[in-house]
Amino acid sequence: MRLVGFCCGVSVYWIMAGKQTKVSRRMLFTWLMLGGLILLIAPAKWTSSFQFAFLRVFRWPLSIGENISLSVENRGIGGDSETVSRKKYRELLNHYANMEARLRQEQAKVEQLTGVRESFALGNTKLVEALVYPVSIGKGNSEILIDKGADSSLAKGQFVLAENSIVGTISEVSTAGARVRLITSTASNMAVDIGGTKRFMRGTGDNLAKIPMMKNKIEAGTAVMAARKAGVLNTPITVGRVLRCDRNMDSAVLWDIIVEPACDIQQLNDVVVVVMNPQGQK
Amino acid sequence: MRWFRFAILIVFVTVVQASVLPNLEVSPDLLLILLVFFCIYCEPNEAIITSFAIGFAADLIGSPMPLMPMGPQTISFGLFGTLLAYIHRVINVRKMPYQALTIFITALLAGVLAQFLAMLKGHVIVSNIWGMLLGVAIYSGLVGPFLFLPSAWWMRVRMHRFARR
Numbered sequence: 001m002r003l004v005g006f007c008c009g010v011s012v013y014w015i016m017a018g019k020q021t022k023v024s025r026r027m028l029f030t031w032l033m034l035g036g037l038i039l040l041i042a043p044a045k046w047t048s049s050f051q052f053a054f055l056r057v058f059r060w061p062l063s064i065g066e067n068i069s070l071s072v073e074n075r076g077i078g079g080d081s082e083t084v085s086r087k088k089y090r091e092l093l094n095h096y097a098n099m100e101a102r103l104r105q106e107q108a109k110v111e112q113l114t115g116v117r118e119s120f121a122l123g124n125t126k127l128v129e130a131l132v133y134p135v136s137i138g139k140g141n142s143e144i145l146i147d148k149g150a151d152s153s154l155a156k157g158q159f160v161l162a163e164n165s166i167v168g169t170i171s172e173v174s175t176a177g178a179r180v181r182l183i184t185s186t187a188s189n190m191a192v193d194i195g196g197t198k199r200f201m202r203g204t205g206d207n208l209a210k211i212p213m214m215k216n217k218i219e220a221g222t223a224v225m226a227a228r229k230a231g232v233l234n235t236p237i238t239v240g241r242v243l244r245c246d247r248n249m250d251s252a253v254l255w256d257i258i259v260e261p262a263c264d265i266q267q268l269n270d271v272v273v274v275v276m277n278p279q280g281q282k
Numbered sequence: 283m284r285w286f287r288f289a290i291l292i293v294f295v296t297v298v299q300a301s302v303l304p305n306l307e308v309s310p311d312l313l314l315i316l317l318v319f320f321c322i323y324c325e326p327n328e329a330i331i332t333s334f335a336i337g338f339a340a341d342l343i344g345s346p347m348p349l350m351p352m353g354p355q356t357i358s359f360g361l362f363g364t365l366l367a368y369i370h371r372v373i374n375v376r377k378m379p380y381q382a383l384t385i386f387i388t389a390l391l392a393g394v395l396a397q398f399l400a401m402l403k404g405h406v407i408v409s410n411i412w413g414m415l416l417g418v419a420i421y422s423g424l425v426g427p428f429l430f431l432p433s434a435w436w437m438r439v440r441m442h443r444f445a446r447r
Contacts, residue, residue: 025326028327033360036337041353042352047351061297
C-alpha cells in the first residue's frame, strides 16, 4: 500500500509539473494502462481496500446524498401501511420484552425439572454487528459491503443475519471491511431445509432465490430455513418464504420453488455476522 | 488544464453518482459523461490522464453497476477515452446530437468491455446486465450534452472555440 501511495504521489507531482516534463502520448498511455492491468490482476483482497477507503473517507457526504435520494423517493407517501404509531410500537416492544422474559422463566423451569441445560440457539457464538455501506446496495442484489473485516474475526463463509433472518454469507474479507454475497445472488448456493427436505437454494439475481426440482409442491408462505453447517451455523435460521411454485422447464412432474428473502434487502442498514467458536479463532 | 478544479469535480460527481443516483431504476453515468467531455474539450495528453483518472473513480464506486472489482473500468475508460481523444483530432464533435451519440456509443463499448474484464476476474454478471447497460447508455446520451455547459463553466473551458487538432 505504501508503494501504491508513493506511486500516486509521484504521478500527481509529475502531472502538476507537466509543463516542464515532456512525455510522449504513447508512453503515457502505456504506463497508465499498465497501472490499470496491475489493478485488474492484483488480488481483490488488496484492491478492494481502495473501495473501503473511499467509503470510509466519504461516509458523511455519501450519507447526505443517500438521505436526499430517500427523502425524494418517500415524498408524498403519507399513510404507509407498514408504519405504526409510536404508541403501538411501544406496545409491541413491551409485549416482546414480556414474552422474552416469560420464555426465560419457562426455560429455567425446564432446566430445574429435567436437570439438563438446554443450549441456546447460537449459544457458542459471537455476534458481530456491522454497518452496511448504503452505496453497495443497488441493482442486481448480488453483494453488499460491510464495515467490519478480519480485525473483528470475520472469515469467508460465515453467515450474515438481518432482521433475525439470513441474508447472505461472507464472500471476501479484508482488514477494513468485508463483502457479503446475498442469497439472491446468482453465485449463491446455500443448503436449506424446506418442509423437512434438505435442498440447495440458488439466487436468481432479481431479489429472489430458487430451489429447483422439488418433487412436491410447497404451499406459499412456508418458511425456508438455512441448514445447520458444522463450525458455521449450529441452529436452523429463517432464510425466506415460499413465494410460488413454478413447473420445472425440463421435467413437468418437478417443481421449482421460488423463495423471497425474509427481510427487505434494499432497506438494510446494519447486519449481524455469526462468528462460531470465537475463542478458537485468531 | 486546471487539475485542482478537475479533482474537486471528479470527487463531487463520484459522490453524487454513488449516493443519489443508485436509487433510480436506470440512472445516467455521470462519470462517463465527464469522460466524453474531457476527451472533446482537452488536449490529447490531458484527455488520456483524465480518462484513466475517471475510470479509477468509477472503479471505486462500481459505477454504474455496483461492486465491480477494481480495474475493469480504469482499463475500459482509459482505452475508449484515449481512442475518443484521437478520433476527435479528425472528427469534430461540437453539436449536441453528435455529442449525445458519442456518449451513447462510448457508454455501450466501455460498459461491455468492463463487464467482460470483470467476468474474467470472476465477477458474477447480473442476469439483466445488457438491458441495464443499454438503459444507462441511452439515459447518459440524453442527459450528457446538457451537463457539458456547467462542466465547461467549472473547468473554465471555452466550448465554442474551433479546436480541431
